[in-house]
Amino acid sequence: MALYQITVKKQWRSAGQLIEPGMSVQVATDILADPILINGGQLVQDAFMRVYGVDLRSMNVLMNTLVLESKRIG
Numbered sequence: 001m002a003l004y005q006i007t008v009k010k011q012w013r014s015a016g017q018l019i020e021p022g023m024s025v026q027v028a029t030d031i032l033a034d035p036i037l038i039n040g041g042q043l044v045q046d047a048f049m050r051v052y053g054v055d056l057r058s059m060n061v062l063m064n065t066l067v068l069e070s071k072r073i074g
Contacts, residue, residue, distance in 0.1 A: 003028050003074035004035050006044050010067050014059040019067070025051050026073070034070045036063060044068070 007024040025047035027035045035043045041062040048056050056062040 001028055001030050002032050002072055005071050005073050006036065006047070007069045007071070008067060009069050012059060012061050012067050014061070015055070017054045017059055019048075019052070019054055019056075019059070019061070023048075023052060036065070036068060036070050 004027050005024055006027060008019045008021055011021060012019050025044070027043045027047050029035050029038060029043060031038055035041070041056070045056050045062055048054050056068075061067045
């Protein structure tokens with residue numbers, strides 16, 4: 001199992017929501033690939049919704065590597 005940290009790199013305002021640089025979540029996956037790219041980023045979407053209450057999909061940033069950065073930490 002791999003652990004990834006997903007961090008917001010750039011402020012983004014869309015769909016009445018705001019994400020700021022430094023906001024981050026951790027996502028565990030049994031697939032050794034970037035969780036932003038797995039299953040349409042659903043694990044990342046769920047984690048940001050759970051922790052911050054923001055819907056990255058409606059903000060159109062879920063698969064945007066200019067806004068989100070993924071780093072394997074475990």
